[in-house]
Amino acid sequence: MGELSSKLEDYLEAILVVQQEKKVARVKDLAEILMVRPPTVNSAIKKLERLGLVEHQNYGYISLTPKGEEIARCVYERHKTLLDFLVRVLGVDPKKALAQACGMEHSINEFTRKKIQALSEFFACKPEILKLWHQFCDERKKENNSGGGGKS
C-alpha cells in the first residue's frame, strides 16, 4: 500500500511512451527502452498487474489500467517539464538532460512540477528577461575564467 517504486514508475511511463509511438506495447519494446532483459520486464509487469496498474495476458500486449495510466501520465508530465527546464532554461545539453530528468522525475511533487513549468514559461514569455539571465551566466563564466589562469 506504500508508494510505487521509481523502477515501477519507469515501467508505467515506458508503456505509455511505447503506446504513443507504436499503438501497443510488448515486452520486447519495454526491455529495449528501459535497457533491461525481457525476463526483468516480465516480472515487473506481473507486479504491476497485481497492483491493478496494467493488464496483460500471457504472450499478449501490455496495456495500462485507468489507474496505471493516471500514474504514467503524472510521471511523464514530470519528465517533460524537467527536460524542458533543463534544456531551455538552464542550457543543459539535451542528451545529458535526458538522463538527469529521468533521475529527478521520481522525486518532485505536483506543486513543484507546476512551478518549474511556470518558470520555463516565464522565461519563454519574457525574452528580455531571458536575455538578462543569459548575460548573467556569461558574466559569471568570465569571472571564473579570469581569476586563476595558469598553474600557480
Next chain:
Amino acid sequence: MGELSSKLEDYLEAILVVQQEKKVARVKDLAEILMVRPPTVNSAIKKLERLGLVEHQNYGYISLTPKGEEIARCVYERHKTLLDFLVRVLGVDPKKALAQACGMEHSINEFTRKKIQALSEFFACKPEILKLWHQFCDERKKENNSGGGGKS
C-alpha cells in the same frame, strides 16, 4: 568500478553532516538521520570502507577519507543548491522541499548544479525580476481558480 549508488552517497553525505554538527560521526547518528537501523549502517560502512571512502575501526568513530569527503561534499553541494532553489525561487514549503532535494541530489551533474545555483542568485540579485516572477505565478493561480468553479 561503476558509479556509487545513491544510497551509499547518502551515507557519505550523512557522515559529513554529522561531523559538522557533532565533531564525530557514530553508527547511531547515521542510523537516526538516515532513518535506518544500526546494522544497516554497519554494512553500508563496511562497503564504503572496502571502496576506500571511509575509515572505521570496530566500535569506533567513522570518518571520511579524502576521496570520500570529496564525494560527500559534491552530494552536499547539490543538496544545498536544490533546496535553496526549491524554497527561495519556487516557493516550495521547506519540509516538502527537503524530501524532494534528497531525491534529486543524486541525479544532477555539476554543470546543472552550477546553473541552478546561478538561477537562484540571479533572482536574489534582481528583486524587480523576482517580483515579476511572483506576479506571473499569481496571475496563473487566478486563471486556474476562475475557469471551472463548481461541479459542471
Next chain:
DNA sequence: TTATTTTTTTAGCCTAATCTAAAAATATTC
C-alpha cells in the same frame, strides 16, 4: 503444413539494501 526464427515465459541465481534477534564491546552509574 512443416521448419525456422522470434518472442515470451519459467526457473533459478545474484546483489543491494533493508530488517530482527542476539551476542559482544563499550560506557555509565551506583
Next chain:
DNA sequence: GAATATTTTTAGATTAGGCTAAAAAAATAA
C-alpha cells in the same frame, strides 16, 4: 570495580530488481 545500560556488531532472513539459460508459445518463411 561491579552492575547496568547503551551501542555496535554478527548472524541470518527478506524484498526488489536485475541476470542467464532453457522451455514454451507465437510468428514467419519455405
